[in-house]
Amino acid sequence: MKKVLSVAVMVLFALVASFPALAEMHKGKMTLKAGDEIYVCGCGDKCPCDTMARKEGKCSCGADLVKGTVTKVEKDKAMIMVNGQERAFKTTGKYMCACGPKCGCDTISQNPGKCVCGSDLKPVKTSKK
Numbered sequence: 409m410k411k412v413l414s415v416a417v418m419v420l421f422a423l424v425a426s427f428p429a430l431a432e433m434h435k436g437k438m439t440l441k442a443g444d445e446i447y448v449c450g451c452g453d454k455c456p457c458d459t460m461a462r463k464e465g466k467c468s469c470g471a472d473l474v475k476g477t478v479t480k481v482e483k484d485k486a487m488i489m490v491n492g493q494e495r496a497f498k499t500t501g502k503y504m505c506a507c508g509p510k511c512g513c514d515t516i517s518q519n520p521g522k523c524v525c526g527s528d529l530k531p532v533k534t535s536k537k
Contacts, residue, residue, distance in 0.1 A: 436504040436532030438516050440478045440486050447524070448488050448497055450474035458498050460486075461505075461515040465524025468503070468517040473524065503529035 438460055440446065449459045449467040459467030467473050476488040476495075484500045501516025505523035515523035523529050 436501040436516050438499050440481050444478040447473035448476045457517050457519040459517040461513050461524045463513045463524050468519045468521030504532050506530040
């Protein structure tokens with residue numbers, strides 16, 4: 409009985425500890441810090457998709473994602489150095505990967521499409537105030 413209770417307490421603790429990260433991805437928010445390497449849409453400022461992912465692949469607009477480095481993070485925006493140029497990306501997407509937390513691609517985008525793991529991007533649920 410003690411062993412079962414111990415396991416239950418450990419599982420509960422793990423769920424509580426991971427809740428903030430799960431809640432952020434539920435909202436389509438990608439948590440970044442300066443120095444992180446991330447894959448982003450390489451189309452340039454005129455492309456509205458702002459796709460970002462933790463794994464390489466294609467963005468929602470169909471172009472290849474390119475590797476970049478986060479230089480600064482402010483509120484809902486991250487500055488990413490891509491091909492020698494700094495570019496702003498939204499860190500909260502209107503769409504996010506529907507594959508679940510085990511996938512780890514963390515794809516977010518401002519447009520519908522496919523995420524880098526091949527799953528469909530799903531609309532982010534927003535809370536109504």
